[in-house]
Amino acid sequence: SQQGEEDPQALSIQEGENATMNCSYKTSINNLQWYRQNSGRGLVHLILIRSNEREKHSGRLRVTLDTSKKSSSLLITASRAADTASYFCATVYGGSQGNLIFGKGTKLSVKP
């Protein structure tokens, strides 16, 4: 069953602005990952943060993880029109085979 919940479900911003997406989950996790999906395409792995990490950076991406609140956020700084896509968080829960449980996703639209 899906355990991740992203908010907002949809986000529309102007190019150059920052975009923040949040994800909450229900059970303890081993790690949390963020993926990007362009319309009608497969997923691209963006970043993985382990349960013992609090923050991670990759280029214009910044991910935070608060295990006490069971939540994570993805920040995209200085957004570009090419960042337009759906973004999903996915959790790997402890004791699993590494199966990903996906959230519902945030559809980001960056207007030029």
Added chain:
Amino acid sequence: GAVVSQHPSRVICKSGTSVKIECRSLDFQATTMFWYRQFPKQSLMLMATSNEGSKATYEQGVEKDKFLINHASLTLSTLTVTSAHPEDSSFYICSARGDRGSWEQYFGPGTRLTVT
């Protein structure tokens, strides 16, 4: 590196027929492959997990006799939708993981199945 392909990218079939979708890891050996289903504007739902040379593990509610998964080699997994119905129309995505110690999955581009 870490490229996963799917074939076909789109397929239209008639009700009652079977359709096979292939998932290949092109530049690495995939010890584990995953099959997902995605309805329009929704998230991915894990259907099954397969390890090379062993039977697939299906998620609750997924009919294993309808969705046949074969992972015969370290670079190929197939999903066969048997006796397809219009409600099976969906976007099917596979992913592959190379190293059992790695948590990262590499996703294929997906297959759009339409059953008429």
